[in-house]
Amino acid sequence: MSRFLNILAAVLVFLPLPVLAGKLGLGRPALPEEIAAWDKDVRPDGQGLPAGQGSVAQGEEIYLERCAACHGDFGEGVDRWPVLAGGQDTLTDERPIKTIGSYWPYLSTAFDYIQRSMPYGDAATLGADETYAILAYLLYMNDIVDDEGFTLSRENFTSITLPNQPSFRNDDRPRIEYPLFRDRCMTTCKDHVEITARAANVDVTPK
Amino acid sequence: MSEREKTDRTRRRFLTTSLAALGGAAATPALSGEKPDPAITEVQPWRRHLGPGVDASPYGLPSPFEAQVRRRNVPWLTADTRSSINFTPLHQIDGIITPNGLCFERHHSGVAEIDPSRHRLMINGLVEQPLVFTLEDIRRFPRENRIYFMECTANTGMEWHGPQMNGVQFTHGMIHNVMYTGVPLRLILQEAGIKASAKWLLAEGGDAAAMTRSIPLEKALDDCMVAFAQNGEALRPENGYPLRLLVPGWEGNMWIKWLRRLELGDKPWMQREETSKYTDLMPDGTARQFTWVMDAKSVITSPSPQAPITHGKGPLVITGLAWSGHGIISKVDVTLDGGRNWTEARIDGPRLPKSLHRFYLEIDWDGRPMLLQSRAMDETGYVQPTMKALKAIRGENSVYHNNGIQTWHVRENGEVENVEVS
Numbered sequence: 001m002s003r004f005l006n007i008l009a010a011v012l013v014f015l016p017l018p019v020l021a022g023k024l025g026l027g028r029p030a031l032p033e034e035i036a037a038w039d040k041d042v043r044p045d046g047q048g049l050p051a052g053q054g055s056v057a058q059g060e061e062i063y064l065e066r067c068a069a070c071h072g073d074f075g076e077g078v079d080r081w082p083v084l085a086g087g088q089d090t091l092t093d094e095r096p097i098k099t100i101g102s103y104w105p106y107l108s109t110a111f112d113y114i115q116r117s118m119p120y121g122d123a124a125t126l127g128a129d130e131t132y133a134i135l136a137y138l139l140y141m142n143d144i145v146d147d148e149g150f151t152l153s154r155e156n157f158t159s160i161t162l163p164n165q166p167s168f169r170n171d172d173r174p175r176i177e178y179p180l181f182r183d184r185c186m187t188t189c190k191d192h193v194e195i196t197a198r199a200a201n202v203d204v205t206p207k
Numbered sequence: 208m209s210e211r212e213k214t215d216r217t218r219r220r221f222l223t224t225s226l227a228a229l230g231g232a233a234a235t236p237a238l239s240g241e242k243p244d245p246a247i248t249e250v251q252p253w254r255r256h257l258g259p260g261v262d263a264s265p266y267g268l269p270s271p272f273e274a275q276v277r278r279r280n281v282p283w284l285t286a287d288t289r290s291s292i293n294f295t296p297l298h299q300i301d302g303i304i305t306p307n308g309l310c311f312e313r314h315h316s317g318v319a320e321i322d323p324s325r326h327r328l329m330i331n332g333l334v335e336q337p338l339v340f341t342l343e344d345i346r347r348f349p350r351e352n353r354i355y356f357m358e359c360t361a362n363t364g365m366e367w368h369g370p371q372m373n374g375v376q377f378t379h380g381m382i383h384n385v386m387y388t389g390v391p392l393r394l395i396l397q398e399a400g401i402k403a404s405a406k407w408l409l410a411e412g413g414d415a416a417a418m419t420r421s422i423p424l425e426k427a428l429d430d431c432m433v434a435f436a437q438n439g440e441a442l443r444p445e446n447g448y449p450l451r452l453l454v455p456g457w458e459g460n461m462w463i464k465w466l467r468r469l470e471l472g473d474k475p476w477m478q479r480e481e482t483s484k485y486t487d488l489m490p491d492g493t494a495r496q497f498t499w500v501m502d503a504k505s506v507i508t509s510p511s512p513q514a515p516i517t518h519g520k521g522p523l524v525i526t527g528l529a530w531s532g533h534g535i536i537s538k539v540d541v542t543l544d545g546g547r548n549w550t551e552a553r554i555d556g557p558r559l560p561k562s563l564h565r566f567y568l569e570i571d572w573d574g575r576p577m578l579l580q581s582r583a584m585d586e587t588g589y590v591q592p593t594m595k596a597l598k599a600i601r602g603e604n605s606v607y608h609n610n611g612i613q614t615w616h617v618r619e620n621g622e623v624e625n626v627e628v629s
Contacts, residue, residue: 023397023398023400024347024348024394024398026340026344026347026348026398027330027338027339027340027344027398027399028338028339029336029337029338029339030329030330030331030337030338030339034329034339035329035331035337038329038331038411038467038468039331039332039468039470041409041411041419041470041476041478042476043472043474043476043477044474044477045474070286079286080285080286081286091488091492091604092490092491092492092604094603094604096488096604098483098488100483103483103488103494104482104483105477105482105496106477106482108477109477109478109479109482109483110479112419112476112478112479113478113479113483116416116417116419117315117316117415117416117417117479120290120316121316121415123316123415123416123417124417167492167493167494168482168486168493168494168495168496169493169494169495169496170495170496170497171495171496171497171498171499171500172495173495173498173500173502176600177592177600178587178589180592180596180600181589181590181591181592181596182588182589182590183590184538184540184582184584184590185549186540186548186549187548187549188547188548189546189547189548189549190545190546190547190629192547192629193544193545193546193547193578193628193629194628194629195578195616195626195627195628195629196626196627196628196629197369197370197626197627198370198616198624198625198626198627199370199371199372199373199512199624199625199626200373200624200625202369202370202371204281204283204371204372205371205372205373205374205377205512206279206280206281206282206377
């Protein structure tokens with residue numbers, strides 16, 4: 001009898017928990033208004049773009065008021081705040097400048113990000129028209145559109161492509177790097193060793 | 208001589224020297240017996256008077272003598288501490304677990320100070336039924352306890368241009384390793400019913416940056432978790448209280464803190480953190496994207512520039528950490544001569560996949576300069592490369608994923624500096 005109980009106990013322990021088999025019925029349905037309040041992400045194919053539009057001139061005005069204090073009147077970045085314009089043809093330089101114009105692959109990223117996180121310290125306060133306008137101005141500052149009268153809208157949004165988009169490819173470390181890094185040499189792995197650089201000479205470590 | 212015999216011999220030599228030291232050869236007054244040690248002969252205040260009672264510190268703190276053990280930032284690195292990073296003091300901790308208060312911080316818009324009663328987790332997108340959970344709902348799912356390292360993709364990033372920072376805290380401190388308690392992400396997603404067309408997951412934080420990352424659904428259903436506790440207590444605000452996502456072995460930026468929303472979709476969202484940032488610029492101007500895994504890496508935490516040798520020659524414990532986003536660390540080797548000859552170190556403590564491993568090499572230091580390095584090999588056979596080998600492929604404009612071998616130069620006087628070797 002006790003043996004039978006033991007076996008039964010063992011079986012019970014190893015049975016998958018019944019709760020794992022199906023849904024638990026936890027949570028409640030999300031309401032459409034709730035989803036609309038939080039789901040504001042925008043994809044490169046335009047999914048998620050709100051209705052609206054804004055011109056370069058409108059964008060300049062909003063930008064100067066709400067962004068320029070940190071990012072500079074021309075997107076050049078004040079002090080160490082991020083640079084938003086320029087840097088074209090610097091990606092192979094010693095100090096590449098990565099901006100929407102020089103590096104970013106998709107314009108949708110900028111719409112999504114500005115609406116999501118900017119202005120820094122006062123996020124989630126820009127309306128759709130304002131965001132389109134700021135972006136129109138950023139495109140103008142980055143020489144991606146050269147028409148001062150340009151207006152960006154949901155309708156023409158996906159017709160704009162950023163120049164650096166073709167430069168991105170998926171992670172190729174498994175193919176390029178992993179086969180090279182397999183040598184666990186233990187003895188006489190090099191002929192001689194000398195110090196070629198020292199952090200002390202750079203002297204940037206906080207005291 | 209086999210590796211095994213060699214370690215045995217080193218160990219024997221070490222034992223003989225330590226025994227000799229105990230026999231009276233060492234220099235400390237206590238052992239020489241010349242002058243009585245006042246630490247022994249005088250009654251210390253704590254030996255005589257009563258100390259504080261229970262509850263003097265309802266949430267206990269380290270000894271005041273440990274006040275120097277703290278996270279540090281590098282002020283020149285960023286414009287503002289709320290869009291910044293600080294570093295775990297790796298040279299001052301041991302074992303594999305990072306104490307909660309020492310876990311490095313990286314915020315994009317400061318620490319969100321969330322009232323848990325007003326925190327919600329939403330699931331929407333390609334699901335049968337979009338859902339909203341409270342924290343109480345989350346605690347009604349089956350839980351798991353897992354220890355994982357979490358490394359910022361930019362850890363060691365300042366060293367791409369050659370040695371910069373004199374301190375392992377600054378070169379390697381964008382990492383922590385804690386035990387999480389939480390719920391497999393799979394179970395939470397299944398509650399909403401994943402549609403067949405769903406291939407990607409967008410995770411979003413509730414902070415002022417509303418940080419987002421796209422994660423392939425395969426990974427989300429594999430070992431990702433939604434955690435509410437670290438090392439047994441609620442997540443710290445700076446680490447995502449009350450909920451954070453765990454993406455084991457993958458870059459820290461994906462481990463969305465203050466997690467408030469999970470959206471399922473059929474394509475990645477190409478968010479700012481997977482385009483402008485966390486992509487790897489190659490020397491020809493092209494860039495790698497979706498470089499999620501953190502490759503095998505290790506570093507000696509002591510001796511190191513902030514933890515010099517102060518006891519002179521004789522028995523010396525060399526210790527450090529090793530980890531891999533691909534699983535378990537199978538070997539750690541240490542060299543004293545800048546990579547000419549290597550000795551296998553001893554891994555001690557739990558050896559868990561995607562967790563820090565602690566290694567030790569006990570030597571009898573002869574007081575001569577050393578060029579110390581460690582090198583990890585993981586269960587896939589991947590061997591941690593030199594920084595030179597990485598630069599040969601990636602150039603010097605990379606910011607992220609620097610898992611190259613670190614060199615510490617130990618001088619005769621025990622001081623240690625960060626150097627690059629040929």
